[in-house]
Amino acid sequence: MKANTKVVTGKETRLSYFNGWKPVSINGGDEKYSTQILIPKDDLDTLAAIEKAVDAAIENGLAKFGGKKPNKQAIKLPLRDGDIERDDDVYKGHYFLNASSTEVPQIVDRRVQPILDQSEVYSGCYARVSLNFYAFNTNGNKGVACGLGNIQKIKDGPRLGGRTTANDDFVSEDADDDFLS
Template sequence: MTYGIWNSAEKRFVFGIAAETPRKAERAFRKTCLNWRKWRYEIKPIPEEFKNPRNPHYAHLIRKGHNTMNANEIIIPARLSYANIWEARQSLEGDKMQYSCSLLIPKSDIKTVQAIKTLMAKIEKEATTTKWGGKKPATYTHPLLRDGDAERPDDETYAGCYFMNAKAGADHPPKIIDTFCNPVMDRDEVYSGCYANVKVSIYAYNHAKGGKGLGAGLVAIQKTKDGARLGGDTGTDGFEVLSPEDEDMLS
């Protein structure tokens, strides 16, 4: 007998987890889903006739202490700004087509800020010997973690925040999921101004024109809650539903 994760709200098995014991099934679920506590779920035996494909990463997920994320990846709770996440675009004529997003990180979130700085320091140390010829730059032309108060003093959206720009190539669109870790199909659900857990991959570069520095690859976005939209309304804001009497007056 094998056990899986039953979504009590949707009445179906999810994640393709098939474990030998209920405990192993729950452990795999917690490793797989970022916000497992928010789920309405049960650990249930999988019927013999039911085909629930095993999670291809399950064997790795149940190893004690094994982290399925890459060493240079981090998940950042942030507010999205300039969220060009649904279609690849050019920033400037001649630039590569890419996805991009600016992540607003409250300075009050000391734990997250420190985790980002720790990872950046680790990657800087590695890059100093592998990419930068043994010498770390005193300053960066394009810093990765930037101060919103200093760089955007007239923009209240950036007040009290650090911000980080993350990008992904046109052939590697970011995965966009909801709180249940299901893909988001409605593009209006994830937008500039909403809040999300964003997985980025931090890397070092050494470009002939761009110089040395750190960049952030945009890997995945998990929306956590709504927020005031940034950059204008949706185009239909402000309208009201017309009654039959109103329609007669306009005809």
């Protein structure tokens, strides 16, 4: 029986580089739904679950590694340290990973109702995400990757990437004012 490689993140994870509504090609590869997930370093439950799932993915994928369990320092792992790898305040105090899928994720609200308004889920909002870890060996690159499952938006957060909303840019005018006069 295969070990469990599925993880559902905690409530304080944040989405970045969000492409959950429409698949995109990254670096010329196949089009996929994807997002980067920022996990606070103090979310010990999520981090422990990811570590366990990565270990399970290695065990389940021994055939990809020639039948031998690889040294984890010798392969690519999905969880990365934002304090070390990114010079960006958003990543400080976080680990991050990239998750993708060729299948469209279900995107739901806190009550597990489908979110239809695509502007509701964006880079910067907080969400729980279901992830599946799996071993890979492609063109000599060996490691564990992260598949994107479903997304549950938990709450709004400041948008990432510099994009602002109309409410951020403009002051509301009284509807009775005739601005054309």
